[in-house]
Amino acid sequence: MKSPELNLIPVGVNYRSVLPQHEITYPLPKKMKAWVTYKGGKTVLEEVPLPRMLADDVLIEPLWISICASDVNKFVSLVGDLEKTVFGHEFAGRVVAVGENVDEALVGTTVVVEEHYPCLECSFCLKGEFDKCQREGFLGWYKSGNPRDWLRNGAFAEFVSIHNFCAKPTQGIEKLDFFPSLAEPFGNTVKMGRIVREKCGEVPETLIIWGGCGAQALYMVPYFVSMGVENFVLVYRGKPAMRYMESCVKDLDATFFFVNFEQEDKLNQLKKKLAKDGFI
Ligand SMILES: [Zn+2]
Numbered sequence: 131m132k133s134p135e136l137n138l139i140p141v142g143v144n145y146r147s148v149l150p151q152h153e154i155t156y157p158l159p160k161k162m163k164a165w166v167t168y169k170g171g172k173t174v175l176e177e178v179p180l181p182r183m184l185a186d187d188v189l190i191e192p193l194w195i196s197i198c199a200s201d202v203n204k205f206v207s208l209v210g211d212l213e214k215t216v217f218g219h220e221f222a223g224r225v226v227a228v229g230e231n232v233d234e235a236l237v238g239t240t241v242v243v244e245e246h247y248p249c250l251e252c253s254f255c256l257k258g259e260f261d262k263c264q265r266e267g268f269l270g271w272y273k274s275g276n277p278r279d280w281l282r283n284g285a286f287a288e289f290v291s292i293h294n295f296c297a298k299p300t301q302g303i304e305k306l307d308f309f310p311s312l313a314e315p316f317g318n319t320v321k322m323g324r325i326v327r328e329k330c331g332e333v334p335e336t337l338i339i340w341g342g343c344g345a346q347a348l349y350m351v352p353y354f355v356s357m358g359v360e361n362f363v364l365v366y367r368g369k370p371a372m373r374y375m376e377s378c379v380k381d382l383d384a385t386f387f388f389v390n391f392e393q394e395d396k397l398n399q400l401k402k403k404l405a406k407d408g409f410i
């Protein structure tokens with residue numbers, strides 16, 4: 131099959147939005163290319179069958195893909211006892227087909243994808259509260275608790291199938307100079323903001339973030355500063371990331387404490403000093 135050329139563009143201040151030029155051609159092919167990663171880390175471009183779909187699923191052609199550090203950490207050992215998988219879970223693309231329960235008008239829509247997908251069977255899923263699913267699956271990592279589910283391929287492939295709830299229309303951000311797949315980690319941050327508000331009842335003065343110098347924290351910290359958090363304790367392992375984070379937050383209007391995750395004493399002291407109403 132003919133596939134569009136791989137177009138890798140580093141995202142930075144000069145990023146200019148690149149919109150897909152190619153039409154979706156029907157019928158869709160029976161096979162697709164996918165980067166299959168084997169236990170041990172070997173990654174091979176292979177031809178594999180198109181993803182299966184459940185009745186509530188959509189089939190998405192990934193067009194903008196980010197490489198998440200949490201995937202990178204799993205490239206050698208994979209997840210659980212998997213022998214191989216297709217990674218890639220931060221992406222945006224367009225819907226090219228829908229399952230029988232999904233509105234056909236979605237075909238052609240540009241969507242950003244939430245990689246956790248619902249089991250459809252737990253008490254939350256039965257109420258339609260899919261984002262609270264207790265047995266969710268994760269693209270490329272593990273299947274959901276639904277016995278009809280399977281290990282789904284991630285976005286390092288020509289097509290991905292996932293529940294339609296996980297595909298959120300981008301509403302035009304792809305036309306701005308904004309890399310749409312980055313909407314996914316930002317979405318996680320907004321969700322974390324909601325969880326913090328639910329747990330604390332209000333915006334806390336102090337926030338301790340484990341993994342506080344990772345990629346996700348680059349979104350979370352400025353977001354929580356904008357919500358009014360005054361003190362941040364960023365717990366991390368790995369000096370380069372901590373130094374990088376320090377340089378990123380230096381102009382933000384908040385106080386930052388960096389703690390290596392092994393420095394339990396320092397963390398306990400900070401907890402005593404700061405965390406009377408903090409979220410821990
Ligand atoms: Zn991720």
Ligand SMILES: [Zn+2]
Pocket residue numbers: 248249250251252253254255256262263264265266
């Ligand atoms: Zn569920």
